[in-house]
Amino acid sequence: MTTHLTIDPVTRVEGHLKVDLEVEGGQVKDAKCTGSLFRGFELIMRGREPKDAQQLTQRICGICPQSHGLAASLSLEEALGVEPPENARIMRNLMQGINYVMSHLLHFYHLAVLDFVKGPETAPFMPAYKGDYRLPQKANEAVIGHYFQALDVRKKCHEMLALFGGKMPHSVTSVPGGVTEKPTVDRIVSFAGRLKEVRLFVEQEYVPDVLGLAKYYADYYRIGSGCKNFLSFGVFPLDKAHKQRLFKRGTYLQGRDGEMETKHISEQVKHAWYQEETSNKNPLQGETVPRVKKNGAYSFVKAPRYRGNPCEVGPLARMWINGDYRRGISVMDRTAARALETLKIVRALEDWIGQLKPGEKTCNEAGPVRQGEGAGLTEAPRGAVGHWIRIVEGKTQEYRIIPPTNWNCSPRDDADVRGPLEEALIGTPIKDPKNPIEAARVIHSFDP
Amino acid sequence: MDRKGLTRRDFLKLFGLTTAGIGFGDSLTSSALGQEGVRKVLSVLEGIVADRPKVIWFQAAGCTGCSISLLNSVHPDIAQVLTRIISLEAHQSLMAPCGKQALNVFEEAITQKAGKFILIVEGAIPTAEKGLYGRFGEDENGELTLLHWVKRLGDAAKAVVSVGTCAAFGGIPAAEPNVIGAKSVGAVLSKPVINVPGCPPHPDWMIGTLAHVLLFGLPDLDEFQRPKLFYGKEIHANCPRYFDFEKQRYAKHPGDEGCLIFQGCKGPIAQADCPQRLWNNGVNWCIGSKAPCLGCVQPEFPDRLSPLYAALPEEKIRTKFKPPEKKKP
Numbered sequence: 001m002t003t004h005l006t007i008d009p010v011t012r013v014e015g016h017l018k019v020d021l022e023v024e025g026g027q028v029k030d031a032k033c034t035g036s037l038f039r040g041f042e043l044i045m046r047g048r049e050p051k052d053a054q055q056l057t058q059r060i061c062g063i064c065p066q067s068h069g070l071a072a073s074l075s076l077e078e079a080l081g082v083e084p085p086e087n088a089r090i091m092r093n094l095m096q097g098i099n100y101v102m103s104h105l106l107h108f109y110h111l112a113v114l115d116f117v118k119g120p121e122t123a124p125f126m127p128a129y130k131g132d133y134r135l136p137q138k139a140n141e142a143v144i145g146h147y148f149q150a151l152d153v154r155k156k157c158h159e160m161l162a163l164f165g166g167k168m169p170h171s172v173t174s175v176p177g178g179v180t181e182k183p184t185v186d187r188i189v190s191f192a193g194r195l196k197e198v199r200l201f202v203e204q205e206y207v208p209d210v211l212g213l214a215k216y217y218a219d220y221y222r223i224g225s226g227c228k229n230f231l232s233f234g235v236f237p238l239d240k241a242h243k244q245r246l247f248k249r250g251t252y253l254q255g256r257d258g259e260m261e262t263k264h265i266s267e268q269v270k271h272a273w274y275q276e277e278t279s280n281k282n283p284l285q286g287e288t289v290p291r292v293k294k295n296g297a298y299s300f301v302k303a304p305r306y307r308g309n310p311c312e313v314g315p316l317a318r319m320w321i322n323g324d325y326r327r328g329i330s331v332m333d334r335t336a337a338r339a340l341e342t343l344k345i346v347r348a349l350e351d352w353i354g355q356l357k358p359g360e361k362t363c364n365e366a367g368p369v370r371q372g373e374g375a376g377l378t379e380a381p382r383g384a385v386g387h388w389i390r391i392v393e394g395k396t397q398e399y400r401i402i403p404p405t406n407w408n409c410s411p412r413d414d415a416d417v418r419g420p421l422e423e424a425l426i427g428t429p430i431k432d433p434k435n436p437i438e439a440a441r442v443i444h445s446f447d448p
Numbered sequence: 449m450d451r452k453g454l455t456r457r458d459f460l461k462l463f464g465l466t467t468a469g470i471g472f473g474d475s476l477t478s479s480a481l482g483q484e485g486v487r488k489v490l491s492v493l494e495g496i497v498a499d500r501p502k503v504i505w506f507q508a509a510g511c512t513g514c515s516i517s518l519l520n521s522v523h524p525d526i527a528q529v530l531t532r533i534i535s536l537e538a539h540q541s542l543m544a545p546c547g548k549q550a551l552n553v554f555e556e557a558i559t560q561k562a563g564k565f566i567l568i569v570e571g572a573i574p575t576a577e578k579g580l581y582g583r584f585g586e587d588e589n590g591e592l593t594l595l596h597w598v599k600r601l602g603d604a605a606k607a608v609v610s611v612g613t614c615a616a617f618g619g620i621p622a623a624e625p626n627v628i629g630a631k632s633v634g635a636v637l638s639k640p641v642i643n644v645p646g647c648p649p650h651p652d653w654m655i656g657t658l659a660h661v662l663l664f665g666l667p668d669l670d671e672f673q674r675p676k677l678f679y680g681k682e683i684h685a686n687c688p689r690y691f692d693f694e695k696q697r698y699a700k701h702p703g704d705e706g707c708l709i710f711q712g713c714k715g716p717i718a719q720a721d722c723p724q725r726l727w728n729n730g731v732n733w734c735i736g737s738k739a740p741c742l743g744c745v746q747p748e749f750p751d752r753l754s755p756l757y758a759a760l761p762e763e764k765i766r767t768k769f770k771p772p773e774k775k776k777p
Contacts, residue, residue: 007547008585011540014512016584036583037594038574039509039621040628047624049755055742056750059620059647062513106516114544120493123537124530127553128544144493148527155520155729162728166737168520169513169648170744173737180703180738190731290627292580300581363703440546 002029003433007440008036012111013448014063017409019421020298021439023430028439031418031425033409035301038273042288045399050076050369050391051176053399057387060403062169063106066099066161067380068403069174071387075376076176079391082366086240088178090355091164091362093236093246094191095171096378097349101198102157103381103447104315104342105206108335109143109150112444115437116213117143131437134216143213146205153201156194163187178363183356192353199346202339210339214332224331224442226424227310229253230317231260231407233386235379236348246348247379250321253309257321260306262375262386267402268303271296271411280414283388283400284373303410303419304402312420313383313407314447315341331445338447370394380404382447408446421446496531501662502565504557505539506601508594509582509621509630510571513648514612515541521651522729529655534662537565551585554597558604566661567605568654569633572614572621573598576629595636602637607661609642610634611654616643616672617747624751634673642666643673647744650725653678670719672747683741684715684769686723696772702757703738709765709772712757714743716765 001024008018016037022030041060045053054072058065070092077083084092117140118133119125135143158168164181165171173181181187214221234249251258267286269279274297275289291297303310311317312329315338319325324344325337369391376387383404390398410419418426421443430436507515519526530536536543538553545553557565571594574581579593586592602608610633613619621630634641644657657675660667667675684690692698693707702711709716718741727733734741743753750756762771 006586009540009547009550011543011546011550014541016507016540016582018583034583037509038581038628039630040625041620043625043627044620044623049757052750052754052756055756056620056623059511059513062511062516062648065511065513110542119544120496122496122531123535124539124543126544127549129546129549148493151519151526155522155525158516158520159728159731162732162737164737166732166734166739167727169511169516172734172739172742175702175739178703181732182703182738290581292577363701365701436547 005430005433005436007436007443010440010443010448012114012444014061015405015448017448019425019439019443021425021430021436023433026429026431028425028428028430031422032298033301033411033419033421034299035405035409038290038300040288040290042399042401045396048396050079050389050396051366053387053389053396054174054176055172057401058170060401061380063103064099064380064382065170066096066165067378067385068387069171070096071376071378071385073174073176073376074378075374075387075389077366078374078376079372079389080176080366080369080374082177082364083240084178085361085364087183087357087360087362089237089240090352091179091181091183092174093352094349095161095165095174097236097345097352098157098160100345100381101202101342102154102161104338105150105154105157107338107381107447108206108210109147111447112335113143113147115441115444116217120144129435129437129440130432131435135213139212143209146209149201149205153198156198160191160194160198163191175363175366177366178361180363182362183358185358188353188356188358195346195349195353199350202342202346207339207343210335214336217332220331220441221328221333222330223428223438224424224445225329226312226420228255228329229306229309229311230320231306231311231313231384232318232321233260233377233379233384235318246345247318247322251306251311252317252321253307262377264307265386265402266305266308268305268413270414270416272299272302273297274302283386283402284390284398286400287398299411301406301409301411303413304406305413308415310410310413310417310420310423311407313404314338315381317383318379331441334445368394383407405448409448421448493531500533500535502537502561503534503568503658504537504554504565504601504605505568505570506554506598507540508569508571508573508598508615509628510612510614512541512570514570514654515539517648518651518654520728521655524655534658554601558600562604563606565605566658567601567608568611568658569598569608569615570611572618572630573633573636574621574628575631575636576627581628598633598636602633602639607642608633608637608639609644609657609661611644611649613645613647613744613749616645616674617749619647620750641673642669642675645672645674645745646720647742647749650678650722650727652725674719674745678721679719679745681719681721682716682768683718683720683722683735686721687715687735688723689735693769693772698772699738702740708735708738708740710759711740712755712759713740714746714753714760715741716760716769718743718746720745
């Protein structure tokens with residue numbers, strides 16, 4: 001007998017997500033992911049001053065605005081032909097890096113952990129799904145203690161970002177050509193002083209909590225594997241020409257490592273609420289024409305594909321492509337890779353903060369541009385983010401955004417192939433259809 | 449000072465940072481679970497105040513940035529807010545319940561706690577196509593929308609607070625061409641709403657407004673329903689660069705010293721206490737970081753303040769301030 005289950009809303013995510021499940025014999029047999037909100041950022045960009053994009057597009061996501069702003073800045077820099085000075089590259093790495101730490105802590109302690117750990121007996125921790133919460137009482141208490149401690153640590157991360165970014169969320173200093181803020185010594189020491197506290201928390205609490213949790217939930221190393229393809233745009237350039245990055249650009253398709261070339265990216269909309277004729281186009285060739293009542297469609301998320309393949313993006317994809325983590329692909333591998341990535345970044349930040357040069361340039365002038373195109377490819381904490389801009393007569397004519405959640409939570413594509421999260425849900429055991437906590441664990445492992 | 453005098457090792461030592469660190473291999477075998485070190489933190493839970501005022505936070509068409517800004521509150525910190533000041537009955541990004549269970553929390557607030565909770569809305573409300581650009585849950589008759597929930601929650605609430613410029617004025621979702629018909633919360637409800645705009649709002653503005661409602665009732669509001677306490681004066685009037693403006697010393701590029709008015713600064717029309725309050729534990733603010741104010745607390749944001757990096761028309765500045773010298777820098 002097949003039971004139909006709807007998880008709507010999926011809470012503890014950024015944005016509006018719904019998941020439909022077909023459960024048969026105690027296992028998920030089919031799954032559909034629905035992004036249920038459309039705001040129309042790509043349409044809003046049209047006809048505007050191109051430079052406004054790096055401010056406006058940050059408002060796509062209040063958790064990773066830094067990455068959207070950076071993608072926009074990079075696309076504009078390509079279109080305008082301007083290169084930021086070294087200080088700006090380093091400050092951008094610092095801002096982006098500390099926001100990764102903020103986002104990963106927030107994801108583990110405040111979004112995902114309540115699927116594994118019993119919260120305090122008060123709102124907003126109650127009610128919760130009934131299920132197999134397996135930690136012994138003391139360990140459970142320790143993690144909840146860290147829930148509150150992590151609130152403080154993630155706040156510090158935003159203070160560090162604001163030192164160079166003006167304010168957070170939605171920083172203001174990254175502009176095409178560089179960064180407006182100056183790396184003065186007081187800002188450098190203020191950043192470094194807080195960084196030590198953050199590193200200690202990551203090393204002594206976050207990573208051990210994740211690896212400890214994994215021991216009690218070892219079966220989740222076998223649950224939620226998904227499409228087994230990865231894509232990363234690469235992030236944290238280590239030199240002016242972006243030849244080396246802390247996480248390299250690349251793909252992993254059907255078990256083989258490969259290069260990443262944007263010409264192989266297409267967005268498909270057979271099952272998304274957009275006009276059919278716009279399907280299967282390369283980003284800048286595409287168009288966004290919403291059709292809210294389209295038959296057979298079930299999501300506002302388009303289905304991006306690489307060489308026609310669904311691809312998982314995020315910390316596991318980055319760590320996998322970079323050769324830092326290749327244990328496996330599952331709920332627990334995603335969670336562990338995210339924590340180990342945080343550790344790697346927090347240590348890189350210690351190097352980078354020492355590389356800033358007070359008194360030297362932070363911004364090169366970006367003149368006006370009448371015509372041009374640019375692509376801005378980077379990685380948000382939750383995965384690959386790409387912005388594409390076409391400028392005609394000094395205005396933005398077309399703007400395309402592929403955020404990470406489009407890759408991970410995509411609906412079926414034109415060939416009816418499921419998206420990565422949909423595929424990962426297949427086979428997930430569901431003990432009690434009224435309390436599908438196992439599915440929640442799979443969903444949250446993607447940080448949707 | 450000779451910058452080269454300080455080696456990287458010296459620099460790291462100065463802050464007690466590490467050069468060696470533990471390898472991944474070591475971390476994989478260690479576990480801090482069960483350690484006693486968190487006892488102090490857990491004491492926060494022993495101080496949970498019973499019968500805290502109930503707050504329902506509803507996220508509509510937004511980006512979660514207002515919620516994240518709330519988490520950045522310094523005094524009181526967010527743990528104090530959650531355990532001692534309010535009972536956050538629902539908040540999509542933080543609540544443990546999922547799916548039907550989560551939907552029931554909102555439904556029960558309407559049917560069983562009407563008049564007993566404060567509603568905070570984050571995000572604009574999509575109204576085109578009967579609200580179908582923003583779907584949220586379903587009942588026996590089919591899909592429900594953000595519009596449906598905001599109307600019902602708003603009707604049942606004791607007071608409604610719109611946080612962020614999207615909820616207060618429509619904000620970026622309502623920017624041209626606004627195919628989703630995004631509207632402010634005030635525009636879809638029949639009762640008065642307190643607006644706490646900003647993209648995002650400062651945590652002090654949100655918590656301060658909430659505290660005012662809880663302790664002293666409705667705060668003094670301006671023409672845009674914003675508490676005068678926080679939005680009482682133009683940023684320009686309190687700007688540390690006002691003297692540069694007076695002396696007609698203008699920044700030629702973003703990042704330069706001098707008044708940022710020709711870099712698009714909206715300080716002369718934007719009303720908020722950012723110059724004194726500062727952001728993120730007081731470490732910085734927009735103009736402090738040499739970037740122009742975007743005017744994000746204003747109903748005109750973003751369309752009527754675009755292009756964002758273009759100078760305000762002179763007549764807009766003239767209403768309260770002496771206009772800048774005609775000749776550009």
